[in-house]
Amino acid sequence: MPTLHFRSFLLLLTAVSIAFISILLPFYAAIFWGGVLAVIFNPLHRRLLRLLGGRSPNLAAFLTLLCITLIVILPMLFITAALANEVAGLYSRINSGQMNLGGYYEQIVGALPPSVHGWLDSFGLGDLLSIREKLSAGALQASQFMAKQAVSVGQNTFQFVVGLGIMLYLLFFLLRDGPAIVPKLKRLIPLEDSHRHGLFQKFATVVRATVKGNIVIAAAQGLLGGLMFAFLGIQGSLFWGVIMAFLSLLPAVGASLIWVPVAVYFLVTGALWQGVVLILFGVLVIGLLDNLLRPILVGKDTKLPDYVVLISTLGGLSVFGLNGFVIGPLFAALCMACWDLFPDAVAQHQLGLQQEARRSMDKPDPGA
Incomplete structure (x- = not known):
């Protein structure tokens, strides 16, 4: 295809793609x-x-x-x-x-x-x-x-x-x-077959890990926390359970931002058994649930560092709204996967340049 025709085709492809994406944006x-x-x-x-x-x-x-x-x-x-x-x-x-x-x-x-x-x-x-x-x-x-x-x-x-x-x-x-x-989508990515396969595999793995792992863990922590709040007679137990489920998506602090202040309130106001029960339940059940379920549902190989999960989750929520708690970690994992592939891609590119240079040197000179 002539250069002018190819550039015109790329321009047309870009224009219709932008128009189609703008149509899909509301959904x-x-x-x-x-x-x-x-x-x-x-x-x-x-x-x-x-x-x-x-x-x-x-x-x-x-x-x-x-x-x-x-x-x-x-x-x-x-x-x-x-x-x-x-x-x-x-x-x-x-x-x-x-x-x-x-x-x-x-x-x-x-x-x-x-x-x-x-x-x-x-x-x-x-x-x-x-x-x-x-x-x-x-x-x-x-x-x-x-x-x-x-x-x-x-x-x-x-x-x-x-x-x-x-x-x-x-x-x-x-x-x-x-x-x-899936094979048609892979063909659209101008990368080596191994790199395309690795990126698609990483995408599927991260989606399953983020949703199956983090959401299941968050739902379990929110459910258990809400049930304990209902058992202790705290009003709005369903609401607080949902809040704990969302906060459980954040590493390090999670649901403790809700149950710890409530436990402190119980202790200082004289409701000692309620405070002790809530602390024991929060530490031994809600707190350990993440450590027990995450290796099973997520796996050590797909787990992002806690600081990356925290930053990408908060950033995703601020940019994409509620959907950002999945989109944020997904983009972070894909970015890290691309950088992991970068040294291999550079090495393959340099090897290709060296092979091309050797072929040009081995090619006989027509004027000789």
Whole structure:
């Protein structure tokens, strides 16, 4: 193809690709999660396809989609609906004054010995009136934000249903036609076959590790924390369980940001057995759950350093919203995989240049 024609083709390809991506952007979350679920449940689809003798790819994809709906979609819908009711009740209690974080803080400080009061004053935490007003205002603003988000979700029900339908529709075809789509995608990447295979394998591994590992661990920690809060009679146990599940995605601190202050409140206000039980449960069950499940679900070879997970998760949440807790670590892992391949790619490039130079030197001179 002449150079002018090739450049014109590249320009046309870039223009139509940008236009197509701009059309898909409103549904990027549905498309992204369709791809993620296809990668995660592809082993199940292959197993069902083998059980059916490989003769019914449509039926295998439909059964896999049915399993995804029962295992993932319906529980998430139920939890979201229950969480919306919980947030509404929490907002009502804070707005009416039944739940007052400033009052809880005052109770904690009042139960502390006098020697601790001077230490709090040195850090500017001894002004009970000021701290109480700030905590109450912050709790009210947080509850108003959550209530607005719940109302927004209710108002955008149609858009949510459309996005869910697109995701399930796309997921069916990704499951059914995945073996034919992946080789075509690999051909589009101008790299060596080994590098392309390594990147695709890393993508699938990181997606499964991030979702299957981190989300399962977070869900388990949130569930156990919420059940313990309900057992101890703490209001809004479902809400706090969901918050602990999200915080569990962050290494090092995680769910302890929720249960530790509650345990401290129990101890200083005289509810000793509740505080002791919550501390033991938080340390021995919630805290050790990550160390027990992560090697099984994620594996040591795919685990990113904790500081990379923390930064990429927070950065992903700030850029991509809720979807960022998967997109952030995924991009971080792919970036590290590309840099791992970089020395090999440079070595292969230099070897190719040397071979080309030797061929040019061995080529006979026509004028000789």
